[in-house]
Amino acid sequence: MRYNSRNFGQKDAIMHADIQHALENDSTIDITTTGRKTGRQRRKEIWFHYIDGQIYITGLPGSRDWYANLRANPAFTIHLKESTQADIPATATLITGDAERREIMAKILKKLNQMSQLEEWVAGSPLVHVDLKNEV
Numbered sequence: 001m002r003y004n005s006r007n008f009g010q011k012d013a014i015m016h017a018d019i020q021h022a023l024e025n026d027s028t029i030d031i032t033t034t035g036r037k038t039g040r041q042r043r044k045e046i047w048f049h050y051i052d053g054q055i056y057i058t059g060l061p062g063s064r065d066w067y068a069n070l071r072a073n074p075a076f077t078i079h080l081k082e083s084t085q086a087d088i089p090a091t092a093t094l095i096t097g098d099a100e101r102r103e104i105m106a107k108i109l110k111k112l113n114q115m116s117q118l119e120e121w122v123a124g125s126p127l128v129h130v131d132l133k134n135e136v
Contacts, residue, residue, distance in 0.1 A: 018084040023050050030079035031057070036072035043079070048130070051107045055130040057092075058108060058121070067126035070094065078130065089133040094126075101127050 032043045044066050049056045059067070070076060070092040080086045095101055105121045 019080065019086050019088070022080045022082060022084045022086070023055060025050075026080065026082040028082060030081060031066060032077040032079065033066050033069035034073040034076070036069050042066070042069060048078075049108045049111065051104065051111070055132070056095075056104060056108065057128045057130060058105070058125050060125060064126050067094075067128070070128060078132070091131045091133070093129040093131065095129055098122060 027047055027049075028045060029048050030043050030045050032041050034040070035042050042065070046057055046059070046066065049058065071094055074092040074094075076090055076092060078088045078090050080088070095104065102118070102122045104127060105125065106115070106118055109115050109118055109121060
């Protein structure tokens with residue numbers, strides 16, 4: 001996820017370097033989704049994963065309100081909060097195909113040293129690919 005600094009001044013380019021660093025190194029963000037039933041904004045802390053230059057959000061097996069909200073309205077906001085602070089508009093793409101889920105979740109669980117849980121995660125964990133609005 002590289003940011004295009006040609007469209008920004010030097011201060012903005014530095015900020016985008018901080019965002020890139022956060023995406024590559026942090027693990028916790030907040031996301032704000034739109035409630036599928038109420039239409040209200042809902043903010044939730046969640047882990048994210050930066051794998052092969054891509055951002056993914058997943059969770060433990062089970063149903064998740066944030067996932068249902070993204071299914072109904074894929075536009076949301078990522079709030080970086082660890083090594084830097086930034087609010088970034090994003091779009092969610094739900095990953096539902098077993099082969100693609102298995103491939104991505106294997107990379108995530110390898111990073112977390114939890115490969116023994118792969119089949120459980122493929123069968124029951126939500127998986128979302130995140131597209132940032134400001135990326136090149």
